[in-house]
Amino acid sequence: MATLKIENLCKSYGTVDILKNIDLDVADGEFVVLVGPSGCGKSTLLRCIAGLEAIDAGNLHIGSRRVNDLAPAQRKIAMVFQSYALYPHRNVHDNMTFGLRFSGMDKAEMERRVAAAAKMLQLEPLLARRPRDLSGGQRQRVAIGRAIVREPDIFLFDEPLSNLDAALRVSTRIEIAKLHRLLSATMIYVTHDQTEAMTLADRIVVMNSGRIEQEGAPLDLYYRPANLFVARFIGSPAMNLFEASSGQGVVRADGIRKIDLGTAAFPDGRLTIGVRPEHFRLADTGDLVLEAGVDLIERLGEISYAHLRMPGGAPLIVELRGRMVPARGEKIVIAADRRDVHLFDATGAGIALAFA
């Protein structure tokens, strides 16, 4: 187990900069999830950590070792791939031992590790099978087993659940969370699925076009997004955002019936106001009160999503509980508390509200 320290890492393919000045510290035993839309560089960052891609600038430290110029195997990392990447012509047992053979490990130790991993992942009855005779979930467990037997300093996961069906994804996600607790290993996990990120991570790193937008505990990102990108990315359905303008401490936008953000200091000019769908309620009292027309109602049973349109044209989604929901075409009034209101300035950066 070890820490990981990334300093000013840069990576480009030709003239395209994939990663721009990445700084990241990962504590011993921490579970860090890299999230972001496809093409944001999260997988490339993971491959750089693994040593599968050379970096153009910066430093990588695992524990006290600088690993910039070390081959993947020497970095003491293990990687689990989205496609599992099992050796197709070797059985489960040999898939796990194949890599160990080149480390000069003696056979007894090898067998001990395989037995332990197989027990942990319930692979014991499958040891003699080949990958093609396994289900997707079993293959992914073998891939995880192959990582475990290496007893690496850092586990790297590259979207390990993306090829599994929905039910298996949930159960494997829980397995990975248990595994992290059991091994208390440092893990870095790449995904574009925010549910995985929210449930697994000690810390989430949100990436966008080669930069880290924000890092923090899952709930910090949820409650205090640092900028518009993170606000849009974390949460489902996404946060409602609409434009407003401010002057002399007063915020205006079509459809705002009342806004009282207390003592918050915000600049004059264009602003974006954000409120999550789950933080609105059907009421006409609150710190922020809006009026909007109902475009569409989606009833999911326990909850309903009301798709609204503000007089200015901005769309809103409001999560409603209970059986009473407004009808299409109706004009309704919704309210939110000021602690659930997010403000962003013209550059997209979050404005810290005094009470937040």
Add this chain to the structure above:
Amino acid sequence: MTAMRPRLATLAIHSVLSAYTLVAILPILLVLMNSFKARNAIFAAPLMPPLGTTFSLVGYAKVLSTAHAGTYFANSMLVTLISMFLVLLFGAMAAWALTEYKVRGTTLLAIFLSIGIMVPIRLGSVAILTMMRRLGLNDTLIALILVYVAQGLPMAIFILSEFIQQIPRDLRDAARCDGVPETLIFFQVIAPLLRPAIATVAVFTIVPIWNDLWFPLILTSSERTHTITLGVQQFLGQYITDWNAVLAALSLAILPVVVIYILFSRQLISGLTAGAVK
């Protein structure tokens, strides 16, 4: 109506294919049939199958009793198999290197090799002959093997490169994370997955080498180094009227190619990568 159209199309395709198959197979069938017939029957009724009185093994007896027939066959086998082995080994390794390691010059090298596919090697016959003589390799099987390896390599590299590109990159990356040495990544992880492609290339390589008459003709001069195709020609020269021997020798020459094809065609059915990913 909609069901009729594909059926008609299928019928048309199959009739064209069947016609072509007949054109391709009939001469071979004719050779095989007549090789089992007595000499006068060959000329009297060349299109009749060997039946009753016309059946005769005299051609085969003559071929097998000729002292050099065994040598010819052994030479052909040796040259073909060694060439095939070298083409496959070097071809697969080169294809791996060209696709996996991007260094300066790989593109140039790939273009150079594709020229090898386009330009027939026979154009260089004179140069090859002089070169072999200078090297003291004329009238040796090594000369033939060298030429055939050069002839087979470009196509082998081309086909195998295409195949290697289809092998998921994750597999090589996983092996690298596992600490598998680069040479073993090729021989133990990639090569087993290339089996269907290697079988294809093997068939493509073997057939022209086995059937080749040109290079044995210009590069070998003594009976010690003749291959079967050249040996048959000499039958023609010596026993110009003895069609039995010629047809029997040709029939025998077909056999090994057919056997090798059947052996490899089982490998041609791929699906070996199933289970590697997804």
